[in-house]
Amino acid sequence: xxxxxxxxxxxxxxxxxxxxxxxxxxxxxxxxxxxxxxxxxxxxxxxxxxxxxxxxxxxxxxxxxxxxxxxxxxxxxxxxxxxxxxxxxxxxxxxxxxxxxxxxxxxxxxxxxxxxxxxxxxxxxxxxxxxxxxxxxxxxxxxxxxxxxxxxxxxxxxxxxxxxxxxxxxxxxxxxxxxxxxxxxxxxxxxxxxxxxxxxxxxxxxxxxxxxxxxxxxxxxxxxxxxxxxxxxxxxxxxxxxxxxxxxxxxxxxxxxxxxxxxxxxxxxxxxxxxxxxxxxxxxxx
Amino acid sequence: xxxxxxxxxxxxxxxxxxxxxxxxxxxxxxxxxxxxxxxxxxxxxxxxxxxxxxxxxxxxxxxxxxxxxxxxxxxxxxxxxxxxxxxxxxxxxxxxxxxxxxxxxxxxxxxxxxxxxxxxxxxxxxxxxxxxxxxxxxxxxxxxxxxxxxxxxxxxxxxxxxxxxxxxxxxxxxxxxxxxxxxxxxxxxxxxxxxxxxxxxxxxxxxxxxxxxxxxxxxxxxxxxxxxxxxxxxxxxxxxxxxxxxxxxxxxxxxxxxxxxxx
Amino acid sequence: xxxxxxxxxxxxxxxxxxxxxxxxxxxxxxxxxxxxxxxxxxxxxxxxxxxxxxxxxxxxxxxxxxxxxxxxxxxxxxxxxxxxxxxxxxxxxxxxxxxxxxxxxxxxxxxxxxxxxxxxxxxxxxxxxxxxxxxxxxxxxxxxxxxxxxxxxxxxxxxxxxxxxxxxxxxxxxxxxxxxxxxxxxxxxxxxxxxxxxxxxxxx
Numbered sequence: 001x002x003x004x005x006x007x008x009x010x011x012x013x014x015x016x017x018x019x020x021x022x023x024x025x026x027x028x029x030x031x032x033x034x035x036x037x038x039x040x041x042x043x044x045x046x047x048x049x050x051x052x053x054x055x056x057x058x059x060x061x062x063x064x065x066x067x068x069x070x071x072x073x074x075x076x077x078x079x080x081x082x083x084x085x086x087x088x089x090x091x092x093x094x095x096x097x098x099x100x101x102x103x104x105x106x107x108x109x110x111x112x113x114x115x116x117x118x119x120x121x122x123x124x125x126x127x128x129x130x131x132x133x134x135x136x137x138x139x140x141x142x143x144x145x146x147x148x149x150x151x152x153x154x155x156x157x158x159x160x161x162x163x164x165x166x167x168x169x170x171x172x173x174x175x176x177x178x179x180x181x182x183x184x185x186x187x188x189x190x191x192x193x194x195x196x197x198x199x200x201x202x203x204x205x206x207x208x209x210x211x212x213x214x215x216x217x218x219x220x221x222x223x224x225x226x227x228x229x230x231x232x233x234x235x236x237x238x239x240x241x242x243x244x245x246x247x248x249x250x251x252x253x254x255x256x257x258x259x260x261x262x263x264x265x266x267x268x269x270x271x272x273x274x275x276x277x278x279x280x281x282x283x284x285x286x
Numbered sequence: 287x288x289x290x291x292x293x294x295x296x297x298x299x300x301x302x303x304x305x306x307x308x309x310x311x312x313x314x315x316x317x318x319x320x321x322x323x324x325x326x327x328x329x330x331x332x333x334x335x336x337x338x339x340x341x342x343x344x345x346x347x348x349x350x351x352x353x354x355x356x357x358x359x360x361x362x363x364x365x366x367x368x369x370x371x372x373x374x375x376x377x378x379x380x381x382x383x384x385x386x387x388x389x390x391x392x393x394x395x396x397x398x399x400x401x402x403x404x405x406x407x408x409x410x411x412x413x414x415x416x417x418x419x420x421x422x423x424x425x426x427x428x429x430x431x432x433x434x435x436x437x438x439x440x441x442x443x444x445x446x447x448x449x450x451x452x453x454x455x456x457x458x459x460x461x462x463x464x465x466x467x468x469x470x471x472x473x474x475x476x477x478x479x480x481x482x483x484x485x486x487x488x489x490x491x492x493x494x495x496x497x498x499x500x501x502x503x504x505x506x507x508x509x510x511x512x513x514x515x516x517x518x519x520x521x522x523x524x525x526x527x528x529x530x531x532x533x534x535x536x537x538x539x540x541x542x543x544x545x546x547x548x549x
Numbered sequence: 550x551x552x553x554x555x556x557x558x559x560x561x562x563x564x565x566x567x568x569x570x571x572x573x574x575x576x577x578x579x580x581x582x583x584x585x586x587x588x589x590x591x592x593x594x595x596x597x598x599x600x601x602x603x604x605x606x607x608x609x610x611x612x613x614x615x616x617x618x619x620x621x622x623x624x625x626x627x628x629x630x631x632x633x634x635x636x637x638x639x640x641x642x643x644x645x646x647x648x649x650x651x652x653x654x655x656x657x658x659x660x661x662x663x664x665x666x667x668x669x670x671x672x673x674x675x676x677x678x679x680x681x682x683x684x685x686x687x688x689x690x691x692x693x694x695x696x697x698x699x700x701x702x703x704x705x706x707x708x709x710x711x712x713x714x715x716x717x718x719x720x721x722x723x724x725x726x727x728x729x730x731x732x733x734x735x736x737x738x739x740x741x742x743x744x745x746x747x748x749x750x751x752x753x
Contacts, residue, residue, distance in 0.1 A: 016732050016745075055500055061736065081509030089504045096497040099505070100450075100569070101442040103422075106288060110516055112505035117512045124288050124516075141291075145450060159505060360623045364682065371681045375694045401679045405625060412624035421621075436560075440568050440610075444618055447569035448576050455577045459584075469585060476585040481722065483581060484574075488598065488726045491570045496734060499562045508562065 004167060004198050005029040005052055009066035012047060012056055021047040023222040025066075031166070032196040036203060036213030036230065040243045043219040045202045049169045052200060053089045054078060070167075081116070088165035092172045094152035097159075098144045105147070106131070106140040109159045116163070126162050134158040134188050150181020157188050167198045175204060186212065210234050210247040210268040218244060235266035249273040292517045294420060300348040301418040302522040305427035307529060308415045314532045315340070318539040319407040323400050325546045330396055334403035341410035350417040354410075357417060361409040365402040372398035421445055426519050435513055451491060458483050556606050559739050564603040567738075571595030571611035572618055578719075589715045593636050597662075597716075598723035600641035601649065604739040608637025628677050632670045639665045644740045649724065659720060663713040667705060670712075674704050 010025040022044045029035060037045050050056040054075035057064045068075045070086060078086075091097055102108040106127060113123045131137045134154045139147060144155055153173055160168070170189065174182040186208055192199060193212065203209050209216065209230070216233045218226035220242045226233045233239070235250045253266040253273065263280055267273035296302040322333045345354035378393030425438040462482055463469060469479045502508070574595030582591035596615060600608025612633030620626040640662055643649065648658040674682055680700045681687045693703035727735070727744050735741035 014733050015736050053504075055503075059496075059500060059503070059737075060733075080503070081506050081511075084504055084506045084509070089500070091497055091501060093494065093497060096494045097501045099502070100446050100498070101439055104292075107292065107516060114514050114516065115506035115509055117514050120289060120514055120516060123514065127288075145446070156501075163506070357622060361625055364625055364678070367681055367687070368679050371691055371694070372679045375691065376679070376700075397679060401677070405677070409624035409627075412620070412627070416621045416624075436565055440565055440614070443566075444569040444572045444614060447573040448618070451570070451573040451577050452580070455581060459581070473587065477587060479585055480581060480587065480591070480718075484578060484594065484722055485725055487577065488570070488574055488594075488722070489729055491574070492567065492726070492730070495563060495566050495570070496737075498566055502562065502566075 002031045003028045004031045004071055005200075006069040006072075007051075007066070008069065010051065010068055011065040012051060012062060014047075014056075014060060014062045017062075019222075020063075021222050022051065025224055027217070027224060027227055029198065029200070031198055034193050034199045034201070034212060034214045036201055036209035036216045037219065038203070038206065038209060038216060038244060039219035044222040045219055046171055047222075048217075048219065049089070049171045049200065049202060051075070052167075052169055053087050054083050055089075084112075084165075085116070085163060086165055087167045087169055088160035088163060090153075090157055090160055090168070090170045090173055092175055094149050094156050094176065097156035098152065099159075103143055104141050105136060105144055105155055108144045108155055109136075109162055112159055112163050126164075130158045130162040133191060134161065135184065148181070150177050150184055153177060153181065153185055154188065157185065161188075161192065165197075168192060168200070170199065170201045172202050172204065174208075182208075204245070206234070206245045207247050207249075207269070210249070211271075218242075220244075231265070231268060234268040253277075289516055289518075294423065294519070296522075298349040298418075299522060299524055300344070300528075301350065302524075303418075303528055304519065304521045304525050305415075305419050305423055306431060307525040308419060310529055311532045312411045312415050314536045315411045316408045318536055319404055321539055321543050323404050325543055326396075329392070331400050331403070334399060334407065338403055338407050338410070341407065341414060344411075345414050345417065348414065348418050350414070353417045354413055357413045358410060361406060361413070365406045368405070369398045369402040372401060422517060423519050426515065426517060429515075430519075439507075447491075451487060454490065455483065455487055458487055559604050559606045561737070561739075563737055564599075564607045564739065567599050567603055568607060568611050568614060571599035572615045574598065575611075575615045576619065589711060589718065591715060591718060593633060593715070594719040594722050596633055596637045597640050597719045598726060600637045601644045601723050601744075602727060602735075602738045602741055603641070604645055605638045605641025607739070608641035609634045610637070612637035625682075628673055629670070632666055632673065635665050635669045636662065641740070644743065647743045649720075650743065655720075659713070659716055662720070663709070663716045666712045666716070667709050670708055671701065671704050674708065675700055680704050 006028045007025040010022055011020045012022045013020040025048075037048060039045050047056060050060060051064075051068050052070070052075070054068070056062060058076070064076070070078065070083065075083065099108060099111045102111055109127045109130060110123050113126065118126075128137075131140055134157055136151065136154050136158055139151060144152065147155065157173070173185050173189075177185065182205070189199065189201065190212060201209070201213065213230050215228060216226065216230045217224060218233060218239065225242065226236070226239065234247055235253065237246070237251075237254050239246060247268045249267045249269055249272065253263055253276070256277070257263055257266070261280060263276050265272075265276060267276050319334065319337065322337050323331045325331065325333050342351075342354070345351055373390050373394040374388065376391060376394035376397060378391045380392035381389050382392055382395060383390040422442060425442045428441065429435050429438040459469070462479060467479050467482055468475050470476070572595060575592045578594040579590055579592030582589055592615070593612070596608055596612040599611040612635075613630055616626045616630045616633050643658045643661065648654045674680060680690055680694060680703060689707045690703045693706065694700055698706075727741075730741075732745045735745055
């Protein structure tokens with residue numbers, strides 16, 4: 001698979017700060033993969049996202065060393081709008097993502113397409129399609145300001161997905177949502193994964209990362225301390241010392257192994273736990 | 287099908303005029319009002335009074351009579367106050383009426399008519415325009431007339447922001463009252479309630495601004511290309527006729543003004 | 550370091566989004582002031598705040614737009630567009646010249662701000678409204694006129710006192726809010742740099 005995003009010796013500091021928020025980052029992200037980004041607060045997760053999208057340094061200013069390449073081209077060399085079509089960006093706060101000029105959800109979702117000058121017929125077709133995918137067709141005529149947080153976040157996702165970006169950067173989309181809202185947002189993210197989009201997701205709810213992500217990137221104090229397939233990283237108990245949360249099932253599995261239970265591997269999701277523990281139990285009962 | 291749902295249909299031919307045609311009418315009408323205010327019979331600009339009839343008649347003909355009355359109340363209130371204050375408090379040698387110590391002076395009454403009727407005329411015509419035109423029509427017309435799309439954005443966004451902040455100011459006020467900040471009492475107590483209500487309101491609104499800028503950029507707001515619009519406004523076809531009538535009346539008013547000089 | 554200012558740069562995306570907030574703050578401030586029955590309008594807080602942060606042109610637009618938007622409901626407000634435009638413009642220039650840095654400059658700045666409003670409002674109040682606008686200070690003006698005071702003196706006197714206090718309150722609210730905004734956000738506004746304390750700016 002091709003490389004879509006590459007960090008080459010990237011260090012970045014916000015203006016008026018001495019300490020860089022991202023230090024010596026080198027990594028390559030593959031097309032069509034789902035990356036989960038984890039780390040403590042202030043470890044540089046959001047900065048990483050803004051670097052990919054080019055908001056740092058174009059908007060945040062500050063000092064960027066090294067290069068962030070999107071499909072081989074540095075973010076700073078992309079024209080305005082060019083990155084908007086390649087990379088969709090979804091923020092934490094659903095309320096802030098409302099354009100503030102549209103009276104209905106339908107028009108809100110269409111806003112980006114209007115900005116890019118897409119013909120009206122095509123706009124209608126694409127908006128209707130995306131509203132179905134994100135399950136907001138029933139609220140199409142409502143005012144975006146009068147929706148629940150979960151609904152607003154789905155509208156935010158819809159208004160980005162409608163632009164058909166190949167890469168999606170999603171920064172803690174569920175931190176302000178209730179469990180129901182969280183679930184509905186992850187249903188959409190899962191659908192995007194099936195569409196083979198490259199997804200970079202920052203998420204505190206580690207169990208969701210364990211379930212949906214392919215690879216995991218662990219940040220600590222601006223440095224990438226782990227990067228690779230989720231199975232090995234999320235069952236690595238040494239990460240707990242860095243203040244990183246690990247899935248409940250991994251901790252449970254590790255505890256069982258310590259107590260002498262033989263497991264084929266450390267599970268990180270409920271499904272895996274059922275499977276691997278079940279297997280062990282069956283073996284013992286034979 | 288969605289475009290039809292979003293479009294605004296108006297049965298009334300006058301209300302359906304394109305916003306720029308309405309704006310032309312407002313400008314010419316205001317100009318005429320100022321001119322008519324200078325045509326005086328024995329010092330009184332009497333023509334302003336029948337001229338004002340055009341406003342309510344036009345509003346009724348455009349089918350916005352009720353909304354007009356609602357909005358015009360505020361203007362009327364100011365006009366009445368001005369009328370009373372002018373006629374009673376601007377002294378001159380000639381006194382027209384005197385009831386006890388209340389005197390109505392001639393110069394006062396003259397300026398009372400000029401000021402109050404000019405305000406009613408001009409403000410009234412603007413009310414007609416705004417009551418027959420929706421805000422998003424105005425914003426589309428601005429953009430169609432060649433204004434930067436960002437101007438239209440700021441205009442509509444402002445109207446929405448007033449609603450949003452209006453709501454949060456109520457929430458903050460209620461929270462302050464619940465915390466025991468007094469909103470009743472003498473002026474100092476009431477002033478003290480103002481600060482804790484305003485500061486969090488402004489702060490809350492602006493801390494989100496950076497993220498909102500980036501959201502707009504994510505949706506291609508700053509891309510320089512021809513924008514499309516789901517919501518379009520169309521000319522009703524009567525714009526030329528309306529403009530001709532308006533210009534004709536203006537010409538007549540100017541001729542009248544010139545004749546009044548000559549005669 | 551000499552900064553060159555272009556009007557186009559003043560209207561950054563950030564500044565464009567500040568304008569609706571400024572207008573809404575003017576609106577809510579005015580409503581709150583009348584709700585609390587304060588003797589001031591307090592309806593230029595947003596304009597002053599926007600001008601302090603983004604400079605004269607953004608301030609002028611915020612002021613103008615306020616009266617356009619309130620004019621939709623009551624077109625009489627259109628008459629005062631020049632006043633609010635100038636509030637924004639003058640406050641913005643004062644901010645750009647860093648006139649809000651120390652207390653004695655504050656006094657000069659506030660006197661200038663109040664003077665601008667009084668001088669620009671008085672002709673409108675006198676010539677368009679004959680001295681009376683139906684607002685809170687109208688009663689005092691009318692009383693002074695009835696007592697035989699010259700209409701200009703009556704308007705300037707009453708508007709003057711209330712305008713000065715109004716501007717002082719509005720300025721402090723704006724200043725307080727700006728002081729709370731983090732330095733790394735402030736740098737992105739046209740005049741924001743003037744409000745970053747120089748001594749510890751590197752440690753924030």
